[in-house]
Amino acid sequence: MKNFLLISIVITLLNSCNYASSEKYKKRNLIEGVTSEVSIFINDQYEFLSIGSIDIAEKIFSKDAIIIGTDEEEYLIGWEEIKPAILGQIQAIENPKFVTRDLKVVIGDNGKMASYSQILDFSYRTSATESSSGVKYEIKNIRNSGVLKKIDEEWKIIQIHWSNGKKGQVVKYKFAK
Numbered sequence: 001m002k003n004f005l006l007i008s009i010v011i012t013l014l015n016s017c018n019y020a021s022s023e024k025y026k027k028r029n030l031i032e033g034v035t036s037e038v039s040i041f042i043n044d045q046y047e048f049l050s051i052g053s054i055d056i057a058e059k060i061f062s063k064d065a066i067i068i069g070t071d072e073e074e075y076l077i078g079w080e081e082i083k084p085a086i087l088g089q090i091q092a093i094e095n096p097k098f099v100t101r102d103l104k105v106v107i108g109d110n111g112k113m114a115s116y117s118q119i120l121d122f123s124y125r126t127s128a129t130e131s132s133s134g135v136k137y138e139i140k141n142i143r144n145s146g147v148l149k150k151i152d153e154e155w156k157i158i159q160i161h162w163s164n165g166k167k168g169q170v171v172k173y174k175f176a177k
Contacts, residue, residue: 034111038148039103041155042116049089049096057086062149062156070142070164094134096124100144114155117145139164 041060048056058079067076067085076082103118123138146160 034107034114035105038105038107038114038116038155041148042103042105042118042146043100045157046096046098048086049093052090054083054087054090058083059154060157062151062158065157066159068159068161068163070162074162092127094125094127096122098122112150113158114148115146116148117143120144141165 045060048054048060061079061082063079064077065079065082067074067082069075069085074085076085099121100118101120103116105114105116107114120142121138121140122142123136125134125136126132128134141164143163143165144161147158148155149158150156
């Protein structure tokens with residue numbers, strides 16, 4: 001009887017460890033799959049600018065998205081504030097190119113939210129006018145980060161931030177050793 005009880009306890013413990021390993025394996029597979037999905041979304045998120053489509057832009061931003069841009073007035077909350085800025089960019093920017101690097105993605109435990117950061121270089125031409133054929137611009141080392149959420153099985157931008165670092169420090173301090 002003692003042996004039966006001991007064997008039962010050992011089997012129960014082994015099964016519970018196996019269940020934990022199985023759950024951990026499922027979670028790891030979920031995170032890996034979602035990371036791949038999110039990485040594709042991040043790489044494709046500026047397609048609306050290349051194509052010049054406000055409809056595509058509206059599909060990738062959530063209704064209550066937040067944009068924090070490099071310009072002082074670029075703190076926009078909600079699609080109604082974001083839309084005019086996007087329309088202005090579509091009209092002003094031709095042939096945009098994005099070269100990204102150092103992408104870091106963090107997936108939420110349930111696989112429905114993600115955050116990311118990356119460095120990108122952005123080049124484009126301004127639209128041609130009667131007096132100008134447009135001007136080419138290139139902005140290097142833009143810091144870009146954001147938060148994404150899966151809404152109705154589609155990834156949406158909840159918050160996106162762009163910044164272009166200044167040389168030197170804005171707030172003077174020494175790095176601690």
